[in-house]
Amino acid sequence: MFKDKRKNYWADFLAKFVPEWYNMINNMRIMKGAFMIIYLLSVADESDHDKILYVYHQFHTDMIKIAKSRLKAGNHPDYYHAAMDAVQAALYKITKYINRIDFNVSERELRTYVTTIVVNESVNLLYDNKRVEEITEVISDEDFLERIHIVERYQQVVSAIQALDDRYSSVMMCYYCEEKSVKYIAKMMGLPVKTIYTRLERGKQLLLQRLEEGDNAYV
Amino acid sequence: MSENEKQLFAKALREAMVEKRTTELEACTEDGSCTKAHLRKISNIIGANVTGDRIWIRPKYVLVAILISAALLLSGCSVYVMRHYSEIRDFFEEVFEKFARVTYDDNGELQENMGGISHIYELTYIPEEYKLIKSEMNSLYVHYTWQDNQENRITFEQRLFDGTNFSMDVEESEIFVVRQNDITIYSQASNTSYRYVWNNGKYAMSLISTMQLSEETLSKIIDGIVIKSA
Numbered sequence: 034m035f036k037d038k039r040k041n042y043w044a045d046f047l048a049k050f051v052p053e054w055y056n057m058i059n060n061m062r063i064m065k066g067a068f069m070i071i072y073l074l075s076v077a078d079e080s081d082h083d084k085i086l087y088v089y090h091q092f093h094t095d096m097i098k099i100a101k102s103r104l105k106a107g108n109h110p111d112y113y114h115a116a117m118d119a120v121q122a123a124l125y126k127i128t129k130y131i132n133r134i135d136f137n138v139s140e141r142e143l144r145t146y147v148t149t150i151v152v153n154e155s156v157n158l159l160y161d162n163k164r165v166e167e168i169t170e171v172i173s174d175e176d177f178l179e180r181i182h183i184v185e186r187y188q189q190v191v192s193a194i195q196a197l198d199d200r201y202s203s204v205m206m207c208y209y210c211e212e213k214s215v216k217y218i219a220k221m222m223g224l225p226v227k228t229i230y231t232r233l234e235r236g237k238q239l240l241l242q243r244l245e246e247g248d249n250a251y252v
Numbered sequence: 253m254s255e256n257e258k259q260l261f262a263k264a265l266r267e268a269m270v271e272k273r274t275t276e277l278e279a280c281t282e283d284g285s286c287t288k289a290h291l292r293k294i295s296n297i298i299g300a301n302v303t304g305d306r307i308w309i310r311p312k313y314v315l316v317a318i319l320i321s322a323a324l325l326l327s328g329c330s331v332y333v334m335r336h337y338s339e340i341r342d343f344f345e346e347v348f349e350k351f352a353r354v355t356y357d358d359n360g361e362l363q364e365n366m367g368g369i370s371h372i373y374e375l376t377y378i379p380e381e382y383k384l385i386k387s388e389m390n391s392l393y394v395h396y397t398w399q400d401n402q403e404n405r406i407t408f409e410q411r412l413f414d415g416t417n418f419s420m421d422v423e424e425s426e427i428f429v430v431r432q433n434d435i436t437i438y439s440q441a442s443n444t445s446y447r448y449v450w451n452n453g454k455y456a457m458s459l460i461s462t463m464q465l466s467e468e469t470l471s472k473i474i475d476g477i478v479i480k481s482a
Binding site for chain 1: 266
């Protein structure tokens with residue numbers, strides 16, 4: 034006869050549990066299949082991840098610089114931290130819609146696209162975007178192209194676009210150059226769809242106005 | 253014509269914007285410095301370590317690891333219970349904070365006990381000074397009580413296997429496991445009594461004494477428990 038204290042059931046449990054679990058993993062095909070699926074899913078978006086990393090490493094510094102510059106010029110009270118907020122928002126959107134961004138362009142064009150998104154975020158921080166401008170005249174794309182006479186005065190058009198406010202030029206760039214839908218542009222810029230339509234129309238009006246003023250200057 | 257002009261306008265737009273941004277960046281006097289907090293947020297947004305810290309794991313991988321670990325733990329626990337169910341079923345001990353409970357449950361396998369106790373046990377050995385003062389028998393349990401001149405008592409109980417449980421207060425005492433031959437006896441000593449609980453494979457049995465029994469006496473009592481002759 035002997036006496037011992039109450040058995041340590043937890044020690045017995047662990048001693049039996051660990052080998053059981055190991056054998057179960059080796060034998061269960063379902064678990065192996067699950068691991069394979071998880072691995073494939075993680076590998077599937079690796080190309081998108083590479084693109085995101087490329088954008089960050091190539092353009093992050095420029096994004097910070099341009100955001101600080103814009104917000105400082107706009108007299109934002111805390112432009113240093115607001116610039117980082119703008120860059121974070123821009124990178125979030127780029128990451129979210131990475132598969133819709135065309136990487137088959139030059140680095141300069143890609144930089145322009147990325148910095149334009151940052152500029153938009155900076156503008157959103159500076160201005161009240163809830164106020165929707167009323168447009169008095171709607172110009173169709175056919176009328177616009179007819180009136181702009183792009184073939185005859187290409188360089189003038191380029192100069193006029195450069196002088197255009199970023200709020201309008203960035204929307205027009207996404208719509209005409211990237212050929213994105215208005216709904217997509219609204220999501221990317223964080224603006225209502227109506228605002229995008231308004232800015233497209235306003236951009237066309239201002240461009241035509243600037244070109245006509247330029248013509249009148251030579252008269 | 254319109255399509256050609258549209259493409260030309262798109263080209264002009266692209267060229268203008270590229271020139272505008274390039275000029276702006278070249279003229280920019282701001283630096284690209286940023287805070288550590290900003291880099292941490294960027295790390296989480298893009299799913300890569302840009303903080304320069306050594307330890308950083310992509311949030312997606314952390315979530316996947318947690319889900320897999322939880323699934324493995326749950327499945328492992330269920331496999332263990334299934335494999336050892338018979339052991340757990342026949343003998344189960346719950347340990348709570350202040351008391352222990354010993355439960356015997358045959359889960360209906362002992363057919364001979366279906367209609368109640370079929371074999372009544374009796375003690376053939378009791379210390380000389382003790383006299384039987386009470387005996388009670390029915391289909392559910394058997395009870396004997398002996399008492400000596402100093403009013404010390406020894407009580408023996410035989411019960412059915414099914415769902416019998418003994419609660420032992422361990423707040424101020426401990427439970428000891430005693431083994432005699434092939435029998436596991438749980439013994440508990442408190443200020444007022446000494447309790448011994450065991451089963452013989454067919455019935456749950458307990459012995460309660462108001463004074464401590466020596467090992468020799470306890471051994472003789474348990475060895476002397478036999479089926480009562482008719």
